[in-house]
Amino acid sequence: xxxxxxxxxxxxxxxxxxxxxxxxxxxxxxxxxxxxxxxxxxxxxxxxxxxxxxxxxxxxxxxxxxxxxxxxxxxxxxxxxxxxxxxxxxxxxxxxxxxxxxxxxxxxxxxxxxxxxxxxxxxxxxxxxxxxxxxxxxxxxxxxxxxxxxxxxxxxxxxxxxxxxxxxxxxxxxxxxxxxxxxxxxxxxxxxxxxx
Amino acid sequence: xxxxxxxxxxxxxxxxxxxxxxxxxxxxxxxxxxxxxxxxxxxxxxxxxxxxxxxxxxxxxxxxxxxxxxxxxxxxxxxxxxxxxxxxxxxxxxxxxxxxxxxxxxxxxxxxxxxxxxxxxxxxxxxxxxxxxxxxxxxxxxxxxxxxxxxxxxxxxxxxxxxxxxxxxxxxxxxxxxxxxxxxxxxxxxxxxxxxxxxxxxxxxxxxxxxxxxxxxxxxxxxxxxxxxxxxxxxxxxxxxxxxxxxxxxxxxxxxxxxxxxxxxxxxxxxxxxxxxxxxxxxxxxxxxxxxxxxxxxxxxxxxxxxxxxxxxxxxxxxxxxxxxxxxxxxxxxxxxxxxxxxxxxxxxxxxxxxxxxxxxxxxxxxxxxxxxxxxxxxxxxxxxxxxxxxxxxxxxxxxxxxxxxxxxxxxxxxxxxxxxxxxxxxxxxxxxxxxxxxxxxxxxxxxxxxxxxxxxxxxxxxxxxxxxxxxxxxxxxxxxxxxxxxxxxxxxxxxxxxx
Numbered sequence: 001x002x003x004x005x006x007x008x009x010x011x012x013x014x015x016x017x018x019x020x021x022x023x024x025x026x027x028x029x030x031x032x033x034x035x036x037x038x039x040x041x042x043x044x045x046x047x048x049x050x051x052x053x054x055x056x057x058x059x060x061x062x063x064x065x066x067x068x069x070x071x072x073x074x075x076x077x078x079x080x081x082x083x084x085x086x087x088x089x090x091x092x093x094x095x096x097x098x099x100x101x102x103x104x105x106x107x108x109x110x111x112x113x114x115x116x117x118x119x120x121x122x123x124x125x126x127x128x129x130x131x132x133x134x135x136x137x138x139x140x141x142x143x144x145x146x147x148x149x150x151x152x153x154x155x156x157x158x159x160x161x162x163x164x165x166x167x168x169x170x171x172x173x174x175x176x177x178x179x180x181x182x183x184x185x186x187x188x189x190x191x192x193x194x195x196x
Numbered sequence: 197x198x199x200x201x202x203x204x205x206x207x208x209x210x211x212x213x214x215x216x217x218x219x220x221x222x223x224x225x226x227x228x229x230x231x232x233x234x235x236x237x238x239x240x241x242x243x244x245x246x247x248x249x250x251x252x253x254x255x256x257x258x259x260x261x262x263x264x265x266x267x268x269x270x271x272x273x274x275x276x277x278x279x280x281x282x283x284x285x286x287x288x289x290x291x292x293x294x295x296x297x298x299x300x301x302x303x304x305x306x307x308x309x310x311x312x313x314x315x316x317x318x319x320x321x322x323x324x325x326x327x328x329x330x331x332x333x334x335x336x337x338x339x340x341x342x343x344x345x346x347x348x349x350x351x352x353x354x355x356x357x358x359x360x361x362x363x364x365x366x367x368x369x370x371x372x373x374x375x376x377x378x379x380x381x382x383x384x385x386x387x388x389x390x391x392x393x394x395x396x397x398x399x400x401x402x403x404x405x406x407x408x409x410x411x412x413x414x415x416x417x418x419x420x421x422x423x424x425x426x427x428x429x430x431x432x433x434x435x436x437x438x439x440x441x442x443x444x445x446x447x448x449x450x451x452x453x454x455x456x457x458x459x460x461x462x463x464x465x466x467x468x469x470x471x472x473x474x475x476x477x478x479x480x481x482x483x484x485x486x487x488x489x490x491x492x493x494x495x496x497x498x499x500x501x502x503x504x505x506x507x508x509x510x511x512x513x514x515x516x517x518x519x520x521x522x523x524x525x526x527x528x529x530x531x532x533x534x535x536x537x538x539x540x541x542x543x544x545x546x547x548x549x550x551x552x553x554x555x556x557x558x559x560x561x562x563x564x565x566x567x568x569x570x571x572x573x574x575x576x577x578x579x580x581x582x583x584x585x586x587x588x589x590x591x592x593x594x595x596x597x598x599x600x601x602x603x604x605x606x607x608x609x610x611x612x613x614x615x616x617x618x619x620x621x622x623x624x625x626x627x628x629x630x631x632x633x634x635x636x637x638x639x640x641x642x643x644x645x646x647x648x649x650x651x652x653x654x655x656x657x658x659x660x661x662x663x664x665x666x667x668x669x670x671x672x673x674x675x676x677x678x679x680x681x682x683x684x685x686x687x688x689x690x691x692x693x694x695x696x
Contacts (some may be wrong), residue, residue, distance in 0.1 A: 008363075011626040013371045022376045022391065029390050035656030039383040039390050042644045046376050053369040059364070073625045112611070116618055123421035124621055127414065127593065128614040134597045135610025148596060151590045158586045159419055169587055173594055185249060186604050 005064035006072050012058025019051030076118045083115035105136075142192040143182065145184025147174045205327060208553030212561055217260055217554070220253070224261035225562045228268020229569055230276070233577045235282045237592050239269040241413035243528045244405050245599040247535065255536040256551050260558040261642035263512065266525050267319065267602035269558065270469055270505045271566045274311040275577050278304060278497070287469035287504040290477045294489060295498030307497050309449055312438075312570045316501035318455040319563035322509035325459050326516075328557050330545070334517040337542035342649035343660050349643050352520045353635060354674040355464060358681045359471055360629040367632050370623075374571035377402060378640025404531055405635055406600060408524065409617025411623065411630045413596045416619050417589050419582055433683055439494070440649055447498035450480055454499035458506030462515050468523035472507030473500035509559055516552055517542055522638070525629050527638040591603040 001007045023044055055190045090097065090107050097104040112132060130153035131132030138146040151170045155161055183188045211217060231242045231274040243262050250258035275284030277429040278295035293312065339346065353371050360367040380391045381401025417595060432454035441449075457479060458472035481489050490494045512529075514522045519540035521527035530540045538551075545552045570577070600613045623630050654660035662668045 004522070007626045011366055011369075012468055014622070015373070016624070018373055018376070019248045025391055025393075030386075033656060034651055034658065035384075035654075037648045037651060039388040043376060043379050043391060043645065045381075048374050050369055050372045050376065053365055053372065057363070057369065073622075080324070097515055116614070119618060120418075120625075121623055122617070124418045127418050127421070128617050131414070131593065131597055131614045132607075133612050135601060135607035135614075138601060143279055147594060152496050154593050155586070158589070160584075160586050162586070165587065166256045166590075169590060171592055172419065177594065179597065181598055181602075185252065187598075188605065 003070050005061045005066050005068045006070040007068045008061035008064055008066075009070065010072055012054050012061060013056060014055070015054025016051050017045045017054075019049070019054055021047075023047030046164050048195060073120050079114045080118035083111050083118060086111040086114065108134075111168070123157045128153055128155040135148050138189065140193065142194065143177060144174050144191055145188040145193065147177050161184050201327060204553045205557065207550060208555075208557035208681040211550055213261065213475060213555035214460040217257055218561070221256045221264050221558045221562050222565055224241065224264020225268035225271075225566050226569065228265040228582070229272035229566065229577065231265070232269035232272020232284050233580055234272075234583075234588065235280075235284050237272065237274055237588070238285055238416070239266045239414065240408065240528065241592070241596065243525060243532075244408045244413060245595045247405050247532055248599050248602045250532055252534055255336035255533070255538055255548075256554045258536060259529065259551065259555050260562075262529060264562045267354060267459045267505060267508045267562065268566060269278055270508050271315050271570050272314065272577070273504075274315070274497075275308060275570070275574065276581065278307045278311065279578060280502045280581060282393055285469075287473050287508070288501070289470075289532060289576075290473050290679075291497055294491070294493050295476070296492065297492035297495065298299070298497065301492050303492065306494065309439050309571060309575060310443060310494055310498045310650050311501035312452040312567055313444075314447070314454065314498045315505040316567045317451050318473040318502035319504035319566075320401050320556065320560060321455050321511060322459055322462070322506040323556055323560045323563075325506075325510055326513055326552075326559075329463075329554070330513050330517045333513065334542040334545040337518050338546070340542070340666070341488075341655065341664070342646040343664050343667045344645060344670065346650055347516065347552060347647070347661055347667040347674075348645040349520060349639050351670045352514070352522065353632070353639065354521070354677050356632045356635045358677050360631055364563075364627050364628050365682055366676075367504050370387075370628050370630065371632040371636040374636025374638075375405065375640040375643065377385065377633075378404075379644065384641060384645060395608075397606065402411035402637075403603050403609065404527070404637055405603060406613045407616050408528060409600055410618075411620035411633065412524070412673040413592070414613065414617030415620030415624060417631075418617065419595060419624060420585065421589065434672055443494050448496050449500040450484075451502045452485070453479060454502030455506045457499075458503030459510045461503075462507035462510030462522075462552070464522065468525070470503040473504040475626055476500045476503030479513050505563075512555070515540070516555070520542070524634045527634055570589060573689050596647045678690060 026043035026047055029040030030038035031040050031044070080099075086107060090104070090111060097107070113129055116128050130150050133153065134146050134150040137149055148170055151173055152166060155166045155169075174192045178191060181190055182191065204652045212221065229241065231237045231239065233683050242265055246262065246265070250262065253261070269285050270287055273283060273288035274281055274295065276284030277288040278289040278299050281292050282298040283289040283292055295307045295525065297310070317446065357364065357367040357371055362562075364556060378401070380398055380401055382388070383390050389399055454476040461472040461475055463466060476499045477496060480495050484495055485494070511522045511526055514520050515526040515529055521529065521530050521543065533540045538548065596613075597610060600609050601607070604611050620630060623633075650660060651658070660667070
């Protein structure tokens with residue numbers, strides 16, 4: 001059998017995966033009866049439906065009249081496996097890592113980075129990682145430095161990086177961010193690295 | 197018009213004309229025009245960004261502003277379509293066809309003017325349509341039992357499935373995935389924690405801003421960067437803004453038809469601005485001299501532009517009267533209501549009439565502001581187009597991040613948004629339309645709640661959904677809609693429409 005429509009092939013697998021995942025988790029919750037539905041009823045039914053539909057999409061990939069290449073986007077199995085291994089290790093060593101928050105953060109970061117990096121183009125990796133870094137930097141480093149990190153890192157993901165422009169843009173946005181969000185809207189952000 | 201309606205509209209105008217609300221209305225339409233002009237950022241991402249900010253506003257000001265962004269974007273989007281041949285918004289894709297041709301023939305001014313005039317006319321009519329049709333609809337909906345509500349939501353979801361582009365099965369699967377994601381967190385009926393993967397951060401469920409921002413905002417940026425596009429402004433100088441009398445006379449009918457098509461399609465579940473503009477253009481082409489379309493026919497600008505604005509506005513009807521969003525933007529509006537502690541549904545109109553009528557009145561005022569903003573100030577918007585995307589996207593990213601972070605001041609939400617960004621990218625690459633997912637996500641918990649209630653009332657008898665007349669009709673319509681879409685002839689036509 002040859003896969004005619006790569007997009008259907010992967011979409012089908014994705015839906016089946018999601019469906020089975022939701023269904024198996026939901027099976028652990030009380031089902032109840034049709035008159036008194038428990039927490040598990042609706043999600044189990046939906047998960048099963050999703051898996052069935054996913055199966056249909058998957059099978060359609062072999063007979064589809066639309067032709068799409070098997071490789072829809074970059075996928076790096078090595079990084080993906082690495083992400084799963086690190087992620088599994090974190091779950092496994094959960095209790096042991098409790099006393100070492102920094103190590104745990106670093107490991108979670110590595111798992112996340114390799115997971116995102118396993119898919120798609122450079123822009124995807126750079127943009128999403130700069131976003132995650134912003135999220136984790138804003139509390140310890142303060143808003144200003146977090147903005148600097150976000151803008152500079154995300155600009156690296158573009159197709160045309162100009163140093164001078166980025167410096168000006170970063171300063172402008174940092175100033176605007178502080179004035180608009182902290183002074184104007186009163187959002188409770190620290191501006192600079194505080195005591196932590 | 198009866199006196200009650202006039203009375204209500206009067207109340208609405210007093211609220212909308214208060215200084216504070218005028219300022220928010222102006223801010224909304226200004227921002228809407230801005231992001232409409234700029235390709236690469238749409239009303240959806242903007243509204244999602246601003247949602248956390250609206251927490252500090254009064255409900256009415258918040259909704260007036262957010263609504264302004266949506267219909268403002270319809271005005272702004274046409275400017276980019278006409279001048280650059282890149283749609284500023286998805287709803288102005290079709291305007292590129294004839295609008296850009298007109299610009300190349302040196303008639304950019306009349307094209308811009310007719311699109312603004314058409315939009316204004318459509319906006320005014322749509323406002324009246326909402327005022328006339330929404331109250332009776334809400335009255336009917338107030339008497340809905342759980343079974344009827346459940347079926348209504350099924351119809352809403354089926355609508356968005358039928359109108360999604362691409363494969364029908366994938367759209368259904370995306371809806372179900374959205375419903376499932378919506379169920380994560382605490383089960384409202386029993387108080388049990390479920391599907392939270394042991395993460396305490398998920399006990400309140402996933403905030404839908406996280407989903408919307410990831411799947412729409414981030415994904416859009418990544419896809420744009422991957423394409424690495426450049427754009428050029430066709431004509432930097434727009435001269436001779438006013439259309440001739442001949443132009444006006446020629447396009448008057450087109451504006452009328454566009455308004456009618458847009459008003460009807462906006463109300464339908466799954467409808468809204470984009471669908472309206474496509475349908476209006478097709479209709480115009482059928483009626484008029486088809487060979488002139490695509491060559492700078494002014495009707496090809498007037499009709500879709502009127503339609504997308506009308507559709508944008510009338511899509512508020514199901515949101516305001518039934519509490520059911522007909523498109524992702526309306527789903528965000530529902531979110532804005534919930535942030536304000538207002539449960540969306542037909543009771544909004546009876547309990548908070550000032551909210552409903554204030555929004556209606558503000559739409560009319562907003563449209564007036566937009567004409568002023570768009571016609572004389574067109575030069576400013578054209579200049580804006582020269583801002584390169586490499587400067588734009590880091591700024592957009594920053595606003596998205598701050599918006600998400602401020603939801604609960606947690607890095608976890610930001611990380612989750614990034615994961616949804618990744619999912620969104622995969623969805624796009626696999627041709628899975630994300631709009632049904634977002635609707636499912638919003639409706640998931642509501643649907644389950646009504647399903648449970650209906651089943652409890654009927655003592656576990658599922659036939660209640662078919663024996664109850666209203667519910668039966670709604671489910672029947674859903675089924676027919678699905679079957680029609682599956683019919684070979686319609687299927688081919690549907691594929692052709694989305695190909696264009």
